[in-house]
Amino acid sequence: MAPSKVPPQSPPSFDLTPSSLLSEAASIIAKTRALEDRLAETLTPETATFSNLVAPLTADDTTAGSRTSILTLPASVSPDKALRDAAREAQRLLSKAATEGLARIDIASLVSAVHDRYQAGKEDLDGESAHLLERLFRQYRRNGLTLGVGEERERFLAMKEELQEVLTAAKKELTEADDGVWLTRPELDGVPETVLAQLQRDGEGDGERLRVTFRQGHYRPVMQNATLSETRSRMYLADCYRFPDNTERLETVVRLRDSIAKLLRYEHHAALRIEDKMSESVEEVIELLEDVKARLAPVAKAEIETMLELKRADLRERGGDIPDHDVDRLNFWDWAFYNRKLKRDKYAVDSARISEYFEVEHTLRGMLSLFEKLFGLVFRREEECHAWHEDVVLYTVWDSEENGGEFLSYLYIDLYARDGKYAGAHHVSLVPGIVESVECGPRRYQVSALICNFNKPTPEQPTLLQHPEVKTLFHELGHAIHYLVTKTKYAMGFSRDFVEIPSIVLENWIWVPDVLGELGRHYSLLSDQYREHWVKEQKSKTAGDISLEPEATLPRQLAEDLVRSRTVNGAHDMLHQVQLALFDLTIHTGRGFKSVSDIDLTRLWNTGMEETMGLSGLIDPETGDMRGWDQAGFGHIFRAYDAGYFAYALYDHTHPVLFYSQ
Structure with a gap:
């Protein structure tokens, strides 16, 4: 490609302030409303066509879409809190306007008339345009086309607005969180120094503490490497107790979604959401999930027994008094630690060396x-x-x-x-x-x-x-x-x-x-400073001179060892996705309950996780009390994957463990 080529379209502008952001959002809303008003005034069900109704609505939506995502992006990425808050307000206003627009009976009736005409063979459309019309018609139907004018419509709009406000607050809590756990160096025994060097510190000498956040770059290495079970337990349970306000918000979200769906004459929220998906029905999806769960159960049981043997051997090696329940139970905070050990000991997978x-x-x-x-x-x-x-x-x-x-x-x-x-x-x-x-x-x-x-x-x-x-x-x-x-x-x-x-x-x-x-090239060869860092690391490990150079690219044997480990604990990984999908569909269908309001979300989450995964720790073994409310951090449910998380679980057909379990 010649370097002189210039893109035919300029990159978008991100030059935003809180006031300019909100002003632009208001302008987009006003322009769309003016178009809808004009179309409602000039068209009738007899004169409305794809070209004079659907096409301008779609063009306006495309034009608006070239800015609305940019206006709302700062809510999740901007370092400026005022801009993040303004973006969330813009998101709320845009969502409210979209709901009101899709709830307009005058426009919905026109779209319905065009849809009826196409269904009767009186409107000639290409496949893509026909698909657009069908999707648009369903959008209006899911937003109150059948409600008419009156009390039901007002209730619908009020519930939709409340739902958006709750979702915005929930997403804000997930985004703004910057919590962590302070731990001493002895408590972080086993965690690589490269990870510890990135942590915030407090104090000096024996009193020094390090702050482990829940970002994956901090949390995952601690769960994989910390030798003390107490450290991993403390981190895991602290993670489960995050986002306390989202527990009540999720209950509100589930209740509102169910009420809205029933008001629109759907059986439940999942039935409403399945309309815009490839899957034929909610029942079909649940049946597939339960089938995968059943087929993986014996494989997962064997995986757990292997991990338990590894844990028992590890505890015997450490010595000291070991409670019986610790020997016979695999906790959630044990999994990442012993999974790493299994891959290292049996499959020669050195995660730290590979990451280099x-x-x-x-x-x-x-x-x-x-x-x-x-x-x-x-x-x-x-x-x-x-x-x-x-x-x-x-x-x-x-x-x-x-x-x-x-x-x-x-x-x-x-x-x-x-x-x-x-x-x-x-x-x-x-x-x-x-x-x-x-x-x-x-x-x-x-x-x-x-x-x-x-x-x-x-x-x-x-x-x-x-x-x-x-x-x-x-x-x-x-x-x-x-x-x-x-x-x-x-x-x-x-x-x-x-x-x-x-x-x-x-x-x-x-x-x-x-x-x-x-893809892999040893980091010490990428810059002189990285080289100095690597040499320093090697000297600290060997207490001597460095005589061996690292291989420039990932050694073939390391790569093959890693690939051999692909199916190790694969049932565990897939069952985790299956359980998340089943939780999502249970709360959005109410299956097994008289109504969604009867569901104890924390109990459903904790018992479902323990039963499906075969692990312990979310329910106190002595009292039966629930530990944490980890469902409050299930961000996908707040971010458009409601009644749709099953995509991750059902469409990973390439995973070998599925074939081994048949």
């Missing part, structure tokens, strides 16, 4: 190079990037010269954790892409953002990814690839239970030794 080959930025460049080869793309990092934070980098994405060299999209990448940033990893479509069309005008190019939360490197100490973090990066990049290569007339988005499939498929590259070899 996956410095985050080099790994990212390697993944982009792989996608270039797979899909005929070119990623070019831009020198200038005007985004929401100085850590963000910008890539322009093009077809390769062999494929025409066409510009495809902008891709923003925000890798590192910081205060005020949502702790999860996710992809965001900032500007929807469409091809040129009569209905929506000239082509618009996709703009995406990849948001991660890896520990930020220092000049001397790199960010090294554990293998599961490499998987996460592949997964989220998979979403970006899916969006940027898509070419459609309309920016409709994808069914929620399809959107995960491309990413799940692309994750499989982390199990190909040749790919791991290409």
